[in-house]
Amino acid sequence: MSPALADPAQDLAIGYDAYQRMDLAEALAQFQKAAEDGNVTAQDSLGVMYANGEGVPRNYALALMWFEIASENVPETDISWRARLAEFKSQVALHLTPDEVFEARRRAQEWKSKR
Numbered sequence: 001m002s003p004a005l006a007d008p009a010q011d012l013a014i015g016y017d018a019y020q021r022m023d024l025a026e027a028l029a030q031f032q033k034a035a036e037d038g039n040v041t042a043q044d045s046l047g048v049m050y051a052n053g054e055g056v057p058r059n060y061a062l063a064l065m066w067f068e069i070a071s072e073n074v075p076e077t078d079i080s081w082r083a084r085l086a087e088f089k090s091q092v093a094l095h096l097t098p099d100e101v102f103e104a105r106r107r108a109q110e111w112k113s114k115r
Helices: 008-020 024-036 040-052 060-073 079-093 098-113
Strands: none
Touching: 008 024, 008 040, 024 040, 040 060, 040 079, 060 079, 060 098
């Protein structure tokens, strides 16, 4: 019997269901799985959770990292989503030093290069 293949859309759906129920630990776990498999909505959602401290300690550097990753995966034609991510990145960067911004962007590039 072969192992089940990852289904990022299903992981995302389970994550959103958990988020709606305020089961933030489950939402985080499911969003993480979907994000690791390349789901841009999950990547964006992780950024939001880290920026707001939902289910995790607030971490602006990780929020910026996930927003950077999502930004490169959002379709070019989705101008409103791209603009929203740009605003999120600007807002979380206000809470970071220039070195922290650089490090978050470096980590995003490193994450992307491994995929």
